Amino acid sequence: MAMEQPSHQTIGNGRRERLVVGWFSFTCCEESTILFTELLNDHLDEWKKVIEFRHMRMLKTRNSLAGLDVAFVEGAISSDSQAKEAQQIRENARYVVAIGACACTGKPSTSRNQFVSEQLNERIRWYLSHFDYGPEVRKLDDVIEVDDMVRGCPMKVPTFLQTLYKYLELFNVSQHA
Amino acid sequence: MHSRDFIIEAITKIEGDAGLEVVIENDAVKDLRFIIRDYRRFFTTAVRGKRTVAVPSFLSRICGTCSVAHLLASLEAIENSQGIEVSEQTKTLRRLAYDGLMIRDHALHLYFFVLPDILGLDSIFDISDDPRDHGHTPARFLRRQANWHGHH
Numbered sequence: 001m002a003m004e005q006p007s008h009q010t011i012g013n014g015r016r017e018r019l020v021v022g023w024f025s026f027t028c029c030e031e032s033t034i035l036f037t038e039l040l041n042d043h044l045d046e047w048k049k050v051i052e053f054r055h056m057r058m059l060k061t062r063n064s065l066a067g068l069d070v071a072f073v074e075g076a077i078s079s080d081s082q083a084k085e086a087q088q089i090r091e092n093a094r095y096v097v098a099i100g101a102c103a104c105t106g107k108p109s110t111s112r113n114q115f116v117s118e119q120l121n122e123r124i125r126w127y128l129s130h131f132d133y134g135p136e137v138r139k140l141d142d143v144i145e146v147d148d149m150v151r152g153c154p155m156k157v158p159t160f161l162q163t164l165y166k167y168l169e170l171f172n173v174s175q176h177a
Numbered sequence: 178m179h180s181r182d183f184i185i186e187a188i189t190k191i192e193g194d195a196g197l198e199v200v201i202e203n204d205a206v207k208d209l210r211f212i213i214r215d216y217r218r219f220f221t222t223a224v225r226g227k228r229t230v231a232v233p234s235f236l237s238r239i240c241g242t243c244s245v246a247h248l249l250a251s252l253e254a255i256e257n258s259q260g261i262e263v264s265e266q267t268k269t270l271r272r273l274a275y276d277g278l279m280i281r282d283h284a285l286h287l288y289f290f291v292l293p294d295i296l297g298l299d300s301i302f303d304i305s306d307d308p309r310d311h312g313h314t315p316a317r318f319l320r321r322q323a324n325w326h327g328h329h
Contacts, residue, residue: 025194027215027216027218028241029238029239029240029241029242029244030192030193030240030241030242031238031241031242031244032241033241034192034241034242034285035241037285037289038281040289040301044301044302045306048302048306053300053302056300057187057189057190058189058190058191058192058289059190059289059290059300059301059302060189060190060299060300060302061189061190061293061294061299061300062299063189078216079216082216108218108220108223108235108238109216109218111218111219111220111222111223112218112219112222112223115219115222115223119222119225121222124219124222127217133216153238154241
């Protein structure tokens, strides 16, 4: 649920104090999120100064969708409810970055799309019919517009850092610049 | 006497996606449901027909937190099925990889999930930069807590 947040603070020369970021996970193994937490070993002190992590359920108790500059989204989309959630993220973020193989290509989460009829046994049919599953699993840009992709399984760290720093510069974040 | 229900839609600071539903009647918990919202990906079906060399890396994608455990388990299953014996050096290297996983996973839980709650903070991002702040040096803080409990 989105909460009211203060507007983006700027300092002199129109520079922004911090980039407002959200991190989201859909259907995947979440290893890119784990990798992100490992990056904090080296970058926590630096990022705390220039990034406000406004939504990141894995690490934060209080989360908000409001006014995100960049949303990093890992995982494929397995259902209509996940698609609606992704659309809500898109509406609240100026830029969306797909993170990792499941978000960028769908695989391996899309495996069930290729199941032939004899693989769809009684147990799988039961799950698909009793829970919130869509007819097929989709990659992120099948559901919402995506601005950038960080590929890899898990994500390629140099590409992630390059993408993050690109947005820090794009939003004219002061200390980074 | 109070009766009310509450639902936590999304539990935070966990790996995966889960909720909790609690039913309270006459000041006592009558029912409690832990709701796992992660979507199944049917790996046990999807792995059939794959070449054996592709199986360990494929099955390691079951879980990002414990990918090493899934990778090693699938290697062992393939080796057992083919009667393959691995060297003592390989066994030692796998043991080290597994121990590395345990250290990483427990450190993640302690420092990233649990410690901010103990300190009354929202997240690890809110731990002070001031080296005099007890949250800045978690080990020092935990040691102090242990001493406090030892003296009280």
